[in-house]
Amino acid sequence: MMTIIPQLIIGVTDLAAAFLFMYGLKRMSSPVTAPSGILVAGVGMLVAVLASFLYAFNIGAAARPFLLVNIGLAVTALLVGGGVAWWSGKKVAMTAMPQMVALYNGMGGGAAAAIAAVELFGNKAGGVTQLVVTLIGALIGAVSLSGSLIAWAKLDGVISKPFRIRGQQVFNALVASATVGIGGYIVCVMQGVITSPVATPDLIYLFFGFALLFGVLMTLPIGGADMPVVISIYNAFTGLAVGLEGFVLQNPALMIAGMVVGAAGMLLTLLMAKAMNRSISNILFTNFGAAVKHKQG
């Protein structure tokens, strides 16, 4: 009885949150109802976060001695992270909003990647499917984190010029395949298919390092004017990563909210690119600014 009631409450609130998110997004997609849409989604978020503390009633035996410390840490992190972000979101100039969205989106990607890291370091993801999904979520989340930070830096004027080198596409592709390769190697090692000369935690660090590097390299060559579309892509990426980590944690609210945002973000990206008369691959891979300069000169 001590465990079933909290679980039931979490189940019901998560269901309500998933509904409120979708209903809120629906309201946000029309100018007349848009202002109330965010409030609807906000209520969903609030109840889901409050109910999530009920997880304390049925945690694993290994984590039991740390429970009070962990609750303290969770409350501190919520207040500090939420407080700073809330304050900066309220204070920032209206014209600086796109880069703030990029920053918050990067935070979401980082959170998804961090959840994946906890699962990986704690070796909690049992089974090949869980492990692969954790790693894919970690990859997408980490790319979204570092890519969004570069997008923020570009829009904020910290990085002013696109960084382009000869053979950049090939180099990026190599980094991407190296990341996937390390990921596959981690799956084999953790499943006991092969024994690695390198310790597993080192492999995990390497994996995250390469994933973050890829996000940076992928975003650096893209010009500042295309950043809103790029942010929208990373927004969809973060949604996808959240959905995948939701599957790993067996949390349907994360799965649904993440996947809804993943699909909606992708459609939104396509619409934004269409409004600019460009295709997504054109924005991501063709160094648009450079091409124009070349034609003019």
Place this chain on the structure above:
Amino acid sequence: MQFTIAISGFVALYIFMLAAFAGWVIIGHVPAILHTPLMSGSNFVHGIVVVGGIFALLNASTVLEQAIGFFAVLLGAGNAAGGFAVTHRMLAMFQPSGKPSHAGHGHARARHPKKG
């Protein structure tokens, strides 16, 4: 008696498929002026990741897991709170000041700082 939500294999794929379809349909016919606020709004919605962060942190049993879990909750809370603040401010400009529908639409377009 145990109350569990077991989502595995094809059930997970069904949930993902339906959720993706729902997201696609919900955004369906959004006017261009709402592209940026909606991006911000969906950015807020994936702030739900903070719930996963809290779950991971509460189940942490080593210092490394606690540190990364703390990081996850910190970032997730930033995503949610910042996303809400920014989206709320953006959408406040769509508040119909008098007549809704057509007039509100044009008004919002004129006052929106950034074209979609």
